[in-house]
Amino acid sequence: MQPQTRLALAGQRTDNAFNSIAPPIYQTATFRFEDIGTTKGFDYTRSGNPTRLALEETLAALEGGAGAVATTTGMAAITTVLALFEAGAHLICSHDCYGGTERLLCLMQRQGKLSVSFADLTDPEALAAAIRPETRAIWVETPSNPLLRITDLEAVARVARAHDCLLIVDNTFLSPLFQQPFRFGADLVVYSTTKYLNGHSDVVGGAVVARTEALNETLQFTANALGTVAQPFDCWLVLRGLKTLPVRLRQHEENALAVAQYLDAHPAVEKVFYPGLPGHEGHDLARRQQTGFGGMVSFALRGTLDDVHRVLRATRVFALAESLGGVESLIEHPATMSHASMRPDQRRRAGITDQIIRLSVGIEATEDLLEDLEQALRVSEPVTVPAPS
Ligand SMILES: *Cc1c(COP(=O)(O)O)cnc(C)c1O
Secondary structure, three states, X not given: OOHHHHHHOOOHHHOXXXXXXXXXXXXXXXXXXXXXXXXXXXXXXXXXXXXXXXHHHHHHHHHOOOEEEEXXXXXXHHHHHHOOOOOOEEEEEEOOOOHHHHHHHHHHHHOOOEXXXXXXXXXXXXXXXXXXXXXXXXXXXXXXXXXXXXXXXXXXXXXXXXXXXXXXEEOOOXXXXXXXXXXXXXXXXXXXXXXXXXXXXXXXXXXXXXXXXXXXXXXXXXXXXXXXXXXXXXXXXXXXXHHOHHHHHHHHHHHHHHHHHHHHOOOOEEEEEOOOOOOOOOHHHHHHHOOOOOOEEEEEEOOOHHHHHHHHHHOOOOEEOOOOOOOOOEEEOOOOOOOOOOOHHHHHHOOOOOOEEEEEOOOOOHHHHHHHHHHHHHHHHHHHOOOOO
């Protein structure tokens, strides 16, 4: 079955009582035993729930993995994965990873639970230099956030295999429709389902998909032990969102490319970061590794922090908000919003200056988005456009 077919039918055959087309929401904490020691497959919702299972099976099938666990948030997914490691394990992580991931890894390092090296994983030498005997995993985000750098998953997988490490990929920015990390040698794929998978900005959720049966077993055990699993209603919402993922992504990408091209030609814009532009550093790699460029666009404004603030205040279609991947377009300022939790030196190293603005391009009409940016950038223009020489 093609992914769009699989998604349209997701969860459909789960109601054996009445054959409902929409999957039922099993909003229950516990399940009655048939007899002592006999259940209908579920005993307690933390350990398993039919609505959650429908989502987990859909995600595992879409990704080509052995199994998945749906979690309360993306951070709960990351927490679950980090709990797989013994004390003292060393992890290597993309230096421009999600701010919350960096914050959690640094917290665990301060508490002596794990040690972590942040490295530019687009640079093979930086990766090689970060490897230690106690390295147990390499954590990759590609495209990265917010500058959309592309990491060669196959190359990192080779290093991971050579050193007997797990390769973990946070695939939130692309979804399994635009990038399939298992094809390149990943062991675990992590999602914030809050973003594209649910796609409607009305739920926070996460998921981890395991490539092998053995990893899936450990993952299920750990999620149940930690209690990081998602609630039935939230799973139902994500399952519903997933059904339209293919059509949403197509529109996200079409709009993002139009926005990137528009910004690229704008005099108030210093630089555009979008892997779909031929001038982007990772463009060729993205074309090989991804099946789509996604809906995220960042750009550096020519001007001061005041100019940045003027633009952020001026948009009417793009709402000033964190998060991404919803049907509605959002604008935000990484340095003070999504990446504010990052240590300033870490942020600087990752190239996230005060001039960077990040857009989550939604599925609205393209011309409305371009018009909105046009009027917002006009507000900043008198100060920012350099005089013609
Ligand atoms: C949002 C996000 C997370 C965290 O997910 P939550 O659902 O907010 O907990 C992790 N990784 C990436 C890439 C994200 O964008």
